[in-house]
Amino acid sequence: MTNHWIDIKNSDCILIMGSNAAENHPISFKWVTKAQEKGATVIHVDPRFTRTSAKADMYAGIRSGSDIAVLGGMIKYILDNELIFKDYVVDYTNASFIIGDNYKFDDGIFAGYDPETKSYDKSKWAFAMDSKGNPKKDPTLQDPKCVYQMLKKHYERYDLDKVSDISGMSKDEVIGLYEAYCATGKKDKAGTIMYAMGWTQHTVGVQNIRSMAMIQLLLGNIGIAGGGVNALRGESNVQGSTDHCLLFHILPGYLKTPKASQQTLAEYDKAYTPVSNDPKSANWWSNYPKYSASLIKSMWQDDDPKVAYNYLPRLDSGNAADYAWLALFDKMDAGQFKGFFAWGMNPACSGANSNKTRQAMTKLDWMVNVNIFPNETMQFWEGPGMDPEKIKTEVFFLPCAVSIEKEGSVTNSGRWMQWRYKGPDAPHGLKPDGDIMYEMMHEIQKLYKEEGGVYPDPITKLSWDSIATNGVFDAHKTAKLINGQFTRDIEVKGKKFKKGDQVPSFAYLQADGSTTSGNWLYCNSYTAKGNLAARRSLAQTEEQAKIGLFPNFSWCWPVNRRILYNRASVDLQGKPWNPEKAVIEWTGPKTKWVGDVPDGGWAPGSKYAFIMRKHGFGQLFGPGRADGPLPEYYEPLECPVKSHPFSSTLHNPTAISFADEAKAVCDPKFPLVGTTYRVTEHWQTGVMTRNQEWLTEMEPQVFVEMSEELAELRGFKNGEKVIVTSLRGDLWAKAIVTKRLKPFIVQGTTVHLVGLPWHFGWTWPINEKGESTGGDSANILTPSVGDPNTGIPETKAFMVNVRKA
Amino acid sequence: MHTNRRNFLKLSATAAVATAFGGLGLGCTASKSQMADRVAAMSPEWSKQTTTICCYCAVGCGLVVNTSLKDMKAVNVEGDPDHPVNEGSLCAKGASIWQLANNDRRPDSVMYRAPYSKKFKKVSMAWALERIAHNVKKTRDETFTRINARGETVNRCDGIASVGSAALDNEECWAYQTMLRSLGLVYIEHQARI
Numbered sequence: 001m002t003n004h005w006i007d008i009k010n011s012d013c014i015l016i017m018g019s020n021a022a023e024n025h026p027i028s029f030k031w032v033t034k035a036q037e038k039g040a041t042v043i044h045v046d047p048r049f050t051r052t053s054a055k056a057d058m059y060a061g062i063r064s065g066s067d068i069a070v071l072g073g074m075i076k077y078i079l080d081n082e083l084i085f086k087d088y089v090v091d092y093t094n095a096s097f098i099i100g101d102n103y104k105f106d107d108g109i110f111a112g113y114d115p116e117t118k119s120y121d122k123s124k125w126a127f128a129m130d131s132k133g134n135p136k137k138d139p140t141l142q143d144p145k146c147v148y149q150m151l152k153k154h155y156e157r158y159d160l161d162k163v164s165d166i167s168g169m170s171k172d173e174v175i176g177l178y179e180a181y182c183a184t185g186k187k188d189k190a191g192t193i194m195y196a197m198g199w200t201q202h203t204v205g206v207q208n209i210r211s212m213a214m215i216q217l218l219l220g221n222i223g224i225a226g227g228g229v230n231a232l233r234g235e236s237n238v239q240g241s242t243d244h245c246l247l248f249h250i251l252p253g254y255l256k257t258p259k260a261s262q263q264t265l266a267e268y269d270k271a272y273t274p275v276s277n278d279p280k281s282a283n284w285w286s287n288y289p290k291y292s293a294s295l296i297k298s299m300w301q302d303d304d305p306k307v308a309y310n311y312l313p314r315l316d317s318g319n320a321a322d323y324a325w326l327a328l329f330d331k332m333d334a335g336q337f338k339g340f341f342a343w344g345m346n347p348a349c350s351g352a353n354s355n356k357t358r359q360a361m362t363k364l365d366w367m368v369n370v371n372i373f374p375n376e377t378m379q380f381w382e383g384p385g386m387d388p389e390k391i392k393t394e395v396f397f398l399p400c401a402v403s404i405e406k407e408g409s410v411t412n413s414g415r416w417m418q419w420r421y422k423g424p425d426a427p428h429g430l431k432p433d434g435d436i437m438y439e440m441m442h443e444i445q446k447l448y449k450e451e452g453g454v455y456p457d458p459i460t461k462l463s464w465d466s467i468a469t470n471g472v473f474d475a476h477k478t479a480k481l482i483n484g485q486f487t488r489d490i491e492v493k494g495k496k497f498k499k500g501d502q503v504p505s506f507a508y509l510q511a512d513g514s515t516t517s518g519n520w521l522y523c524n525s526y527t528a529k530g531n532l533a534a535r536r537s538l539a540q541t542e543e544q545a546k547i548g549l550f551p552n553f554s555w556c557w558p559v560n561r562r563i564l565y566n567r568a569s570v571d572l573q574g575k576p577w578n579p580e581k582a583v584i585e586w587t588g589p590k591t592k593w594v595g596d597v598p599d600g601g602w603a604p605g606s607k608y609a610f611i612m613r614k615h616g617f618g619q620l621f622g623p624g625r626a627d628g629p630l631p632e633y634y635e636p637l638e639c640p641v642k643s644h645p646f647s648s649t650l651h652n653p654t655a656i657s658f659a660d661e662a663k664a665v666c667d668p669k670f671p672l673v674g675t676t677y678r679v680t681e682h683w684q685t686g687v688m689t690r691n692q693e694w695l696t697e698m699e700p701q702v703f704v705e706m707s708e709e710l711a712e713l714r715g716f717k718n719g720e721k722v723i724v725t726s727l728r729g730d731l732w733a734k735a736i737v738t739k740r741l742k743p744f745i746v747q748g749t750t751v752h753l754v755g756l757p758w759h760f761g762w763t764w765p766i767n768e769k770g771e772s773t774g775g776d777s778a779n780i781l782t783p784s785v786g787d788p789n790t791g792i793p794e795t796k797a798f799m800v801n802v803r804k805a
Numbered sequence: 806m807h808t809n810r811r812n813f814l815k816l817s818a819t820a821a822v823a824t825a826f827g828g829l830g831l832g833c834t835a836s837k838s839q840m841a842d843r844v845a846a847m848s849p850e851w852s853k854q855t856t857t858i859c860c861y862c863a864v865g866c867g868l869v870v871n872t873s874l875k876d877m878k879a880v881n882v883e884g885d886p887d888h889p890v891n892e893g894s895l896c897a898k899g900a901s902i903w904q905l906a907n908n909d910r911r912p913d914s915v916m917y918r919a920p921y922s923k924k925f926k927k928v929s930m931a932w933a934l935e936r937i938a939h940n941v942k943k944t945r946d947e948t949f950t951r952i953n954a955r956g957e958t959v960n961r962c963d964g965i966a967s968v969g970s971a972a973l974d975n976e977e978c979w980a981y982q983t984m985l986r987s988l989g990l991v992y993i994e995h996q997a998r999i
Contacts, residue, residue, distance in 0.1 A: 026896035027890065240975040324998055325994045342969060351999050365940070366944075368937055378916070394917075394918065394940070405906060413863035420858050434976060437980055441984045458987045467976070467980050479976050
């Protein structure tokens with residue numbers, strides 16, 4: 001989230017699209033309701049009428065996967081009706097930038113496309129540059145090649161008829177949504193978006209979110225109270241695990257994983273340190289070498305970072321298609337991996353195409369699974385269709401402590417790092433994950449020290465004991481190292497520090513090995529002032545209290561800034577656009593900024609607002625994405641139509657897919673759109689919740705929800721057991737016949753959509769005979785296709801059929 | 806921690822009664838004596854209170870945990886009234902965390918399945934860690950790539966992959982990525998990718 005949970009109360013219009021917040025983030029609705037009570041309009045756009053819809057002022061049903069039609073139409077509506085927040089758009093976005101002559105867009109394809117590699121040469125999308133090497137601009141927004149005019153041109157196709165025709169939303173619903181939301185393009189109005197996996201799990205997932213980010217920029221809704229782009233993250237520490245980058249392409253703090261072509265730290269730093277020739281651009285990533293050196297120094301403290309850079313593994317490419325989740329399991333299925341860790345995860349049920357994932361595991365020599373309860377991953381070898389006598393995989397299942405039995409921090413969706421204390425002892429002497437991994441790596445380190453091995457230096461020289469005290473994992477010591485320490489006596493910015501002192505904030509980090517910092521974004525969280533994540537003070541100034549900022553409760557990255565991009569919440573003189581809900585305000589050269597921690601302390605107008613961008617502006621035109629600089633409409637890779645009204649390019653031409661896996665496009669065997677979702681009482685693959693009687697009493701088994709019309713057509717009865725099938729596999733489910741789903745009229749044809757929760761798995765719950773009573777994972781149905789930028793699988797829109805059991 | 810004690814005790818007494826009923830499942834009624842025991846067990850005289858954050862979605866609701874000083878088991882878990890995000894309220898999952906910890910389904914030992922075996926057997930953590938370490942070393946040494954096909958130094962282990970986890974604490978996530986990257990792994994993925 002650019003903003004945070006409490007801040008939702010400051011909004012005038014809350015669009016919930018791609019999320020069912022009331023059921024999946026129930027406590028978020030406390031703040032949605034507070035806004036609504038003060039007059040805010042709440043809009044829910046979703047394939048299914050949920051409890052979120054029931055609370056909303058306006059609900060519109062949308063065919064899953066057609067969001068960019070609706071959002072592209074909204075961009076057109078804003079531009080046609082001149083609803084932009086003009087000063088904001090000119091001063092803070094790249095609307096005025098001139099696009100270079102190589103840029104083209106023709107029938108769904110951008111310039112630079114190579115059908116062989118299914119990828120773009122992004123250099124074709126570059127901005128036109130002036131003699132100083134800065135983008136050419138036209139602040140009047142009249143130049144036909146400026147971003148603003150190019151947006152108008154690109155989205156002129158997205159008229160109401162086409163939007164309604166492909167999305168299944170009625171024209172009245174579309175207009176109602178546009179009128180209500182676009183009214184927030186005024187100085188004193190704020191609109192916000194709450195989205196979740198309903199937007200990310202598509203082959204156009206990134207562009208779904210970019211479309212909305214562009215709308216927010218056009219309406220001046222980024223950086224302000226009650227605004228922003230807010231991802232409702234689904235795991236207690238998925239924000240933290242992303243920040244610490246348990247992902248192939250990034251290292252802690254969103255630094256890049258080195259590539260093979262970057263043979264030295266200097267080459268690596270050069271590749272990722274952007275250069276701006278404009279003195280008004282803060283270009284914050286110019287500090288990259290300080291963060292990379294401090295990270296390397298935190299891992300290998302006895303080595304010069306230049307040497308220890310060689311200890312980090314290097315990728316052959318940065319492509320999700322080569323390394324991300326879908327590629328990982330495809331390569332596992334092809335036999336590439338001998339060993340596998342599934343740590344705090346149940347991939348046998350959680351990713352797309354579960355049958356493929358489960359089959360892939362049979363190719364492993366060994367697997368380590370750490371979890372609270374037994375699950376489908378550790379038991380895969382005895383699952384449906386498996387013959388244990390033919391499966392070689394050696395399996396280690398290490399049970400661990402639960403959250404209330406250990407100490408450490410988690411980071412919520414609003415980027416609040418919150419400290420947890422240990423309550424009860426774990427039963428049976430079970431240990432926290434941290435203890436297990438510390439002991440495991442200690443054992444590996446010992447082996448390499450004793451026996452040697454291939455390239456042992458990264459292991460033998462690792463400063464592994466810096467996360468433990470007396471041989472036991474120490475969360476405080478680790479948190480201090482993540483913050484960072486000085487490695488020698490040094491003076492920085494006129495302040496003297498001793499070796500071992502905590503670094504006060506990332507502004508003090510150095511590129512020469514004189515500082516450690518396991519994650520620069522968390523530098524400032526554990527300082528000489530102590531463990532700031534553990535703070536519980538509700539104290540705030542009058543201005544802060546107006547918007548519920550709570551700066552003294554827990555700690556928030558970066559440097560306790562509660563609302564990101566907040567320099568865009570004020571005009572060029574530092575006056576808040578909306579003084580009633582000020583985030584920051586410039587009070588003069590002596591007293592400077594009040595309110596939130598500003599996005600850089602410079603005087604107003606002296607630096608551009610979007611400090612993380614090279615040129616300093618919010619990117620309406622975004623030339624960095626894999627699938628185009630502007631969001632464009634494409635159908636899901638499995639879809640019920642042969643064509644769509646925006647171009648003759650049916651699918652995202654850069655989407656990740658495997659040629660040998662068939663897809664159902666207008667396939668009469670799979671005529672129904674399928675989607676997946678969650679229920680309040682269960683969580684993820686259900687490992688933690690299926691084992692709790694209180695929760696399984698309420699939601700005992702997998703179901704498939706369908707409209708009364710479809711049930712009538714096919715003769716299904718409410719509560720009847722049915723079989724849901726796709727090209728990948730099938731599973732049984734209880735039919736829930738409901739008014740919550742309605743058929744869509746798409747291009748004049750009736751399209752039915754069914755939905756299933758994905759919380760179930762064959763191992764538990766079971767009856768007295770040992771038979772599964774909960775059913776299996778809905779991911780048995782979902783395809784191995786994904787977004788070209790992130791690699792996230794398209795598990796929200798695919799094609800299925802339903803038949804009698 | 807410093808919870809507003811007066812509010813906390815007031816709230817927890819009410820919640821204890823609700824939890825006592827909830828814990829009995831369908832078809833059971835709580836006897837008065839059971840309820841009284843439960844409330845009494847939450848007295849600061851017999852239990853300690855700690856704050857924590859819910860382990861489910863990323864709203865990050867605050868919880869207060871009461872732990873019996875006698876057996877160090879959780880007596881009660883409820884919403885933290887002083888937490889500014891949830892102000893004491895919880896959803897069905899958050900309100901069930903007591904049962905996540907106090908649960909007969911939790912294994913009492915490490916389990917091991919040998920190749921081609923039809924069952925798990927119980928083994929000690931020490932045995933498992935030693936064997937895992939040997940497996941990791943063997944696989945890493947066999948599959949390590951010093952130089953790629955283009956002749957560039959890459960120093961990576963292509964024979965081991967890892968998934969997980971957003972369920973770990975920050976400090977564990979950092980330690981885990983440190984462990985995996987020092988081993989040379991590049992196939993590192995987790996919940997954020999799906």
